[in-house]
Amino acid sequence: MAQKVLLVDDERNVRKALSMTLQKSGYEIGEAASGAEALDTIGSFQPEVMLLDLRMPELDGMETLRRMNRIEGKKPKVVMMTAYGSASDVMEAMKLGAFDYVQKPFDLIQVKQVVAKALQHAQSEQGEQEGATPKAADTAEEGSGLVGLSPAMQEVYKLVGKVSMSKATVLIQGESGTGKELIAKAIHANSPRAQKPLVAVNCGAIPENLLESELFGYERGAFTGAVGRKQGMFELADGGTLFLDEVGELSLALQVKLLRVLQERTLVRLGGVEAIPVDVRLIAATNRDLRERIRQGLFREDLYYRLHVVPIQMPPLRERKEDIPLLINHFLAKYGRETGKEGLYLSRAAHDMLMAYDWPGNVRQLEHAIERAVIMTNIAAIQPEHIQLPGHASPAEGSSRQSQHGHAISYEGRTMRDILQEVEREVIARALKNERGNKLQTAKKLGISRRALLYKIQLYGLDSVGQEQE
Incomplete structure (x- = not known):
């Protein structure tokens, strides 16, 4: 059959x-x-x-x-x-x-x-009795900060969706600037613990002698200056989620204490004797190679496996360049609103410049580049001179003609398809601006279906052009 x-x-x-x-x-x-x-x-x-x-x-x-x-x-x-x-x-x-x-x-x-x-x-699964899928709450707004639909990011989102309903410890790995904290927030926001606290601790930013008391709290008199009892981050996150960023920076002594809390689900404050139960879902993140740290004797292997229950690897931006137009659009809209310069978009030359760059600082670096460009421009179409990229040489100017929308379209060394796509992008951008972002009216003006227009808007990164009035 x-x-x-x-x-x-x-x-x-x-x-x-x-x-x-x-x-x-x-x-x-x-x-x-x-x-x-x-x-x-x-x-x-x-x-x-x-x-x-x-x-x-x-x-x-x-x-x-x-x-x-x-x-x-x-x-x-x-x-x-x-x-x-x-x-x-x-x-x-x-x-x-x-x-x-x-x-x-x-x-x-x-x-x-x-x-x-x-x-x-x-x-x-045939013949097995499957349990009912729990009814999920509506997706919280925290997840909306994640931008990108490349295959690599799709796999990340799938993992987030699957792991969010469990209590499993998650280890998010990836280079600086790839969005590890956003993933931690998305896991928490989509979990049954979403109404409880998400407490974030940057283990690399707090001095070692203070980090222990920040994590586990202390009793009065535990050390000089401890004039009262203080709850630590674990207690503050009780019932919710604790996010330990840069967990690879923890000292070996703190790693031992962290492992004990994870295993026993209890902690003892500094200077105290009482074992305090805590119900915390732990998410850890690092830009370090923890296996190499283990080989160097700087990270405990048993803690690594305790954290590595569900690993999520964040791809660097250079490996998901198809997401760059979506990210650019997102940041243009964000900083356009902040500066009162809504409706900005990239010229083809600026777009090509950003697509060709390697982005060693990943999404964070791209965001800062767009923020600066928005501040520097006084026209709707952002040009290469508005963008500053370390170690980047401006492309040589080829023969070009001035478009009727105020910026140059380069013809040298380009295919007919590339040129037509640029013209199409300019036409759609102008129509959206004229219709103040009303997609239904724009589609009618252009003589195409609304669904085709939505696809072109996503393709060319034009969501921020005009103001939506549907």
Whole structure:
């Protein structure tokens, strides 16, 4: 008997393309044009896998997934699909039990691989009684600070969504400036502990002789100047999450005490004798190679394995350059609002300059570069001279012509496709500005569908152009 796959998308052409591809692989295909139709179809069709579009009218994919989780009996593995996803969408979907998440426009080969993998998992669970998926709270605002939908970041979001509902210790590793603290905040914000405190401690910024008392607290008279009792960070985070940034900087003596607290779930304040129970979910982060620190005798191996229950590796920006336009757009909007310069965008030359740079300081360095550019510019289109990058030589000027929108379009050494894309970007940017960000009116003016416009806005990083009035 052929394995069954249910396709849920409000666009008929998408269902048709997926159906033809998956039928060739031997699957039996069912189709639904809405979330409500999908919920009605699951019982009769009984699919092993469901490909579910996120953005649909009336009942969207996320709400469809929530309602499906309340249905008794066997449920299909769900693969979410969207062209307009965000970090919070990915994390919410994984919290709700989605198996995977694919970005439109997708590679049909990739879709086949994901479906095959989902079916393998479904078969391995056949006959087992699956527990109910916990109903998740709405995604908190903290997750919205995460920007980027590259494959590497998608994997990070999936891990965040999966681990957030557990109590497992998480170790976030990555270079400085990659966003480790944002990931810690997202895990906490998506967890059952979200209403309790998230307490952050930078282990590298506090002197060693003070860090112990900051972490574990102290009793009156524990040392000179201890005139009263003080709760430490562990106690302040009780019921919530403690984030230890730069955990690789802890001294060996503090590592021993930290390991004991993690194992015993109790602590003793400095100068005290009472064992105080603490319920804390620990998230640690480091830009150090902890295995190398272990070899050097600077980090305890037993603590490493206690922290390394769920590792999350943050990719450097140079390995996810497809996220740079989205990050630029995010920072332009942020600092545009702060400075009263809304509607800024990059010229093609400035865009190419930022895309070619290696970003040793990662996302933090990009943010600072955009902040400076926003401050320095007095025109809507940011130019290379507004951007300062250490060790970067300005590109030589090629032959160019002045566009009617006030900046140069370079033709030398470029393909027709590149030139047409730049012109298209300029036209869309101008139309958005004229319509003050109203996407429906802009699409009508340009003679394209709203969905096509949204895709182009994301492609060219134009979300901050104009003010949304829909």
